[in-house]
Amino acid sequence: MSVWIEVDLCSGCKRCQKACPYGAIEMIDGKAHILDRCTSCGACIELCREKAIQTDTKPKEIPDFSDRQGVWVFAEQRDGKLSRVSLELLGKAQELAGVLNQDVSAVLLGYQVAKLSKRLIGYGADNVYLAEHKALKDYRTIAYTKVIHELVEKQNPNILLMGATHIGRDLAPRLSRRVGVGLTADCTELVIDPEEGILLQTRPAFGGNVMATIASRYSRPQMATVRPGVMEVKQKRGNKGNTIKHKVSITEKEIAAKILEKVREKKKSVSLNDAGIIVAGGRGVGSKEGMKALFSLAQVMGGEVAGTRIIVEEGWIPVERQVGQTGQTVRPEIYVACGISGAIQHRAGMLGSRYIIAINKDKSAPIFDVADWGIVGDLHEVVPEFDRAIRSSKGK
């Protein structure tokens, strides 16, 4: 297929140029032109108010899905413990279901996990579909895919959300292919389109340089995985829900995988890329000893520690934790820069952070130019106080 522009219709508004994720639209003499780089992704087509962007793709008919009801959440549990993201998803599901005037359901698989039902109901589930079987004790791809597929076929939900965890990112794509539906990965925003009533799924792409909003119009359920830590947990006190048992019949042979051993260990590798919160130190921290306060703050905030090249050279942190031009590029929700001057080479690696907090003695330090909130002060006083305040706000 291809995409082209009827130049006579083009008003030169540049909306398409802004929307093109591939930089493949150029304005020549006030009219849009499509360059060779175009991948025919179609992101521009609907945006054009003049209908000047044309395609030879046959418009697909959107099936009638009005009978599809219910917002479902996969309740991920490991060793009988619910993952936090499942509760976050229930929070979001309540909101979406409210707009659609539909029910929230949780899908709970495992062995002897019935007791988790109550908790799911307390966090917003109107129904809990419970599938218990020895073979479902630990997550295994084919077993979980089969059971959830059966439930989906039987109940025909409208939306199905999963956490973008290691389990969710293994299960969701497998299941989507089996059910025959589209899937959007790693969403950070979900809303219902007020006109069409469909789920608009927003996610970062190109390493966080662009946000893309994606719709799944041609299949149901509308499926998405959601980044942990983004949605808000909402308790629903006094909620009354039903637990509906699903009978499971499955053999080891069809599952085709055995877990020989499970090992829990502290993360060896640092994953600054995935970190939602980064507490970073610079020369101002003063010593390796001084880094302890930063590690403590990172721990209570649920994040990772990073730093500038100088402190790597000093040996206060290992090189995997260096952020910047010659280190890693990071995009956490919060970046706390402690005793960092904010040299351009350092900034290159952290400007994509959603919020930047800077703590520095020197009020003219360039880091303050890129900060959302700046504190001029001694980090040895500010960081421990910040640590204490967060602990007490969390009630720890």
Place this chain on the structure above:
Amino acid sequence: MNIIVLVKQVPDTTDVKLDPKTGSLVREGVESIINPDDRHAIEAAVSLKEAVKGKVTAVSMGPPQAIDAISEAMGMGVDEGILLSDMAFSGADTWATSFTLGKAIEKIGNYDLILCGRQAIDGDTAQIGPQVAEYLGISQVSYVFEIEEIKKKTMVVKRRLEDGFERIQCTLPALLTVIGELNQPRYPVVSGLIDACKEKARIKVWNASDIGAQASELGLEGSLTHVVKTFAPKFKRQGEMLEGNVQEVVGDLIGKLKENRLI
């Protein structure tokens, strides 16, 4: 042992910058590279072949220039390459991509193991591996960081979890998605690269009809998800200096974080 590696050519996203004026991506001068995770998949495939004998085929779906990614894989020791290239494939979401790759793999046939990267850095979806495995109806293990043992009908691998790992035994054929921890990819050797260039014959190019697919199943048309809009993430800095004594500024900061629902 016949191994297939799925290799994607991607723009080096660490180079991708936003034009502050237009808000669109500046792609000029951005290099195309083999997706980083896929290098580890290639390395694993080639070293398995060296250990147990067999053949490695690299498969890539992309524009004509993606042939460079396959040549480079051949420089690393891959035996054969197949480039799936057709205008009809363009604009594909993961549903249509996994279908296209799945069709091609069916045509290649007779495979024991399929290796791919955990995720591609342009889309970061990590969906293709599991979707291809489902399409083919074979077992899958994702986030693999160690291949412990491989026999005729089964293999044992380690799968990384957020807080540890699992040792998993699965049946063959299987599809693994691998992460960087698995190995240290070798550099392509120049003679291998030259061979790959000279013998383009070893790289086949297949289009839609070669894999027996209809346009309606492929590319944008065959996709189930569609991009409605794209926009630059908002990084407008608040640029606010908090003043007062230590308790006051920290109290203020906590307030800001709560206001923005960050804690």
